[in-house]
Amino acid sequence: MINLDCDDLFDTWRQQARWLLSHEVDPSLVSWASLGVADLFASDEPVPEGQGPFQARIPRALLDTLEQASRYRGDQRWSLLYEVLWRVSHGDRTAMMAGDKLGSELQRRIKQVNREAHHLHAFVRFIERPSSSAGPQYVAWHEPAHDILHSASEHFIGRMGRHRWLIATPRDGVYYDGEQLIHQRQCPQEWQQLAQNIDDPHGDLWLTYYSHIFNPARLNEKVMQGHLPARFWKNLPEGELIPWLITQARMGKQQNGQASGIADRAGKRIALKSPSP
Template identity: 55%
Template sequence: MHNAHFDGSFGAWREIARSLLQRGIAPHQINWCDNPGSAGLFEQSNDSLESAPAAPAPRVPRQLLALLQSAACFRMEDRWSLLYRILWRVSLGDRSAMLAGDMDGSQLHKRLKAVRREAHHLHAFVRFHPRPDGTGGPQYVAWHEPAHDILASASGHFAERLGRSTWLIATPQDGVYWDGQQLHYQRPCPAEWQQLAQNPEDEGEALWLAYYGSTFNPARLNRSALETSLPVRFWKNLPEGPLIPQLMSQARAGAQRDGQAEGVARQPGKQIRQRAARGAAVSGNGDPDLPR
């Protein structure tokens, strides 16, 4: 068994995978280790590959390498072994390994879809907090907990939109800092970055919460749709997250019937209820029969 050690990056995996392919080492003969200290005492390491005879470098489609790089962001124990198995098959001429109808190809495309969705979640659910002037460092900070390793590839989205403003996104695994001109990626995430992101000094958060609560429409609440578009796992890191269960509870307790938030419903004025039936009666002049 060959123990393939690398630092967990796609670039390092690609170099080792190329060397393994040149030496004709099949997927079932490799144990991928992105933790260099986990090698067994009697297993072969990367050094043993250098003495093995090497064949010419295999030729594979450039499109395949792009797919493998994206799929490498999917967190799974077998992510590197699946990628090598697909690369091995394609290098032998079996391009069906790239297709969604293939057993390996199906797993590849499912992971690509999950990675794309997680990148969308990053763009949609990151909340930047402004930092007080004169404190130095980034002007905006955010904490996010993605399910997959998408920060490095997906954070350029914010660099294109925030211009020269400096910002920082920290996660439990890695972090990215935009200094106004260049993106700096760190893995693992420095402890000081994590501390900045998890303890923002945002003086305007109370105003945002008041705005969010006042614009919440209980009449349009659909819990399943809400949890599909805004997964519950992100609530804890959103400023408005703690408000959502409370607003949902108020909707079920009567606000949904009134079609108003509780604070608005207490205001003086005449209440006009809507008909429950889809088709309202029509009067002789062609106007709907409004409630009296």
């Protein structure tokens, strides 16, 4: 078994895979370390030196597909990509298709990656810092399940204009300085502390607004968690309200929730005008 480590970088993996293909090394003979953890069953087999004689012809579309799938974190992250590459390079393009067992897993991973990018766009909550502060004007903390931050955060360049902003995660971070997007694979500790410890001056106002627009009569927990997974609640300002609002809905507010919010208000008497003679 040949044991390789691409440091979870697609370009590094691509160079390694190209070299393996040139020597026609079968996928069953290769293992990639993931997240710095080596395969316990891999051994230090001697590896071929130099470039091999086999020249593979790879469609550009496949490389783009493999790069998308490479952002998925999970078992056999890089080995699966090499197996797809191997089959296509040997004339079997069904490995790219959803109808194939391997292609189905490839497409599933791409779908998960795209969904995680959507979650970033939907659930990041930027908090504005005081105008006198140096550095980013807006900061946010997010915990994505896959490596989508660098590619998906470009979405905010158009949305935030010339403002400076920062998104920190447990792994990496991005900072837009008004002109260019800076990505750090290892998120600096000061970025993480800044994003996790900042107070939102408008937080109470937002919680009041959210609690008033929540409609218990239309609550469907399964659908809600499909669109807003519970793993994101802890990092959303309204997350602390959601369990309480769900509990209130279960306890009867699904029937009277729309009226209960105004039941104790005094109301206003409307005087009727006397009909004209």
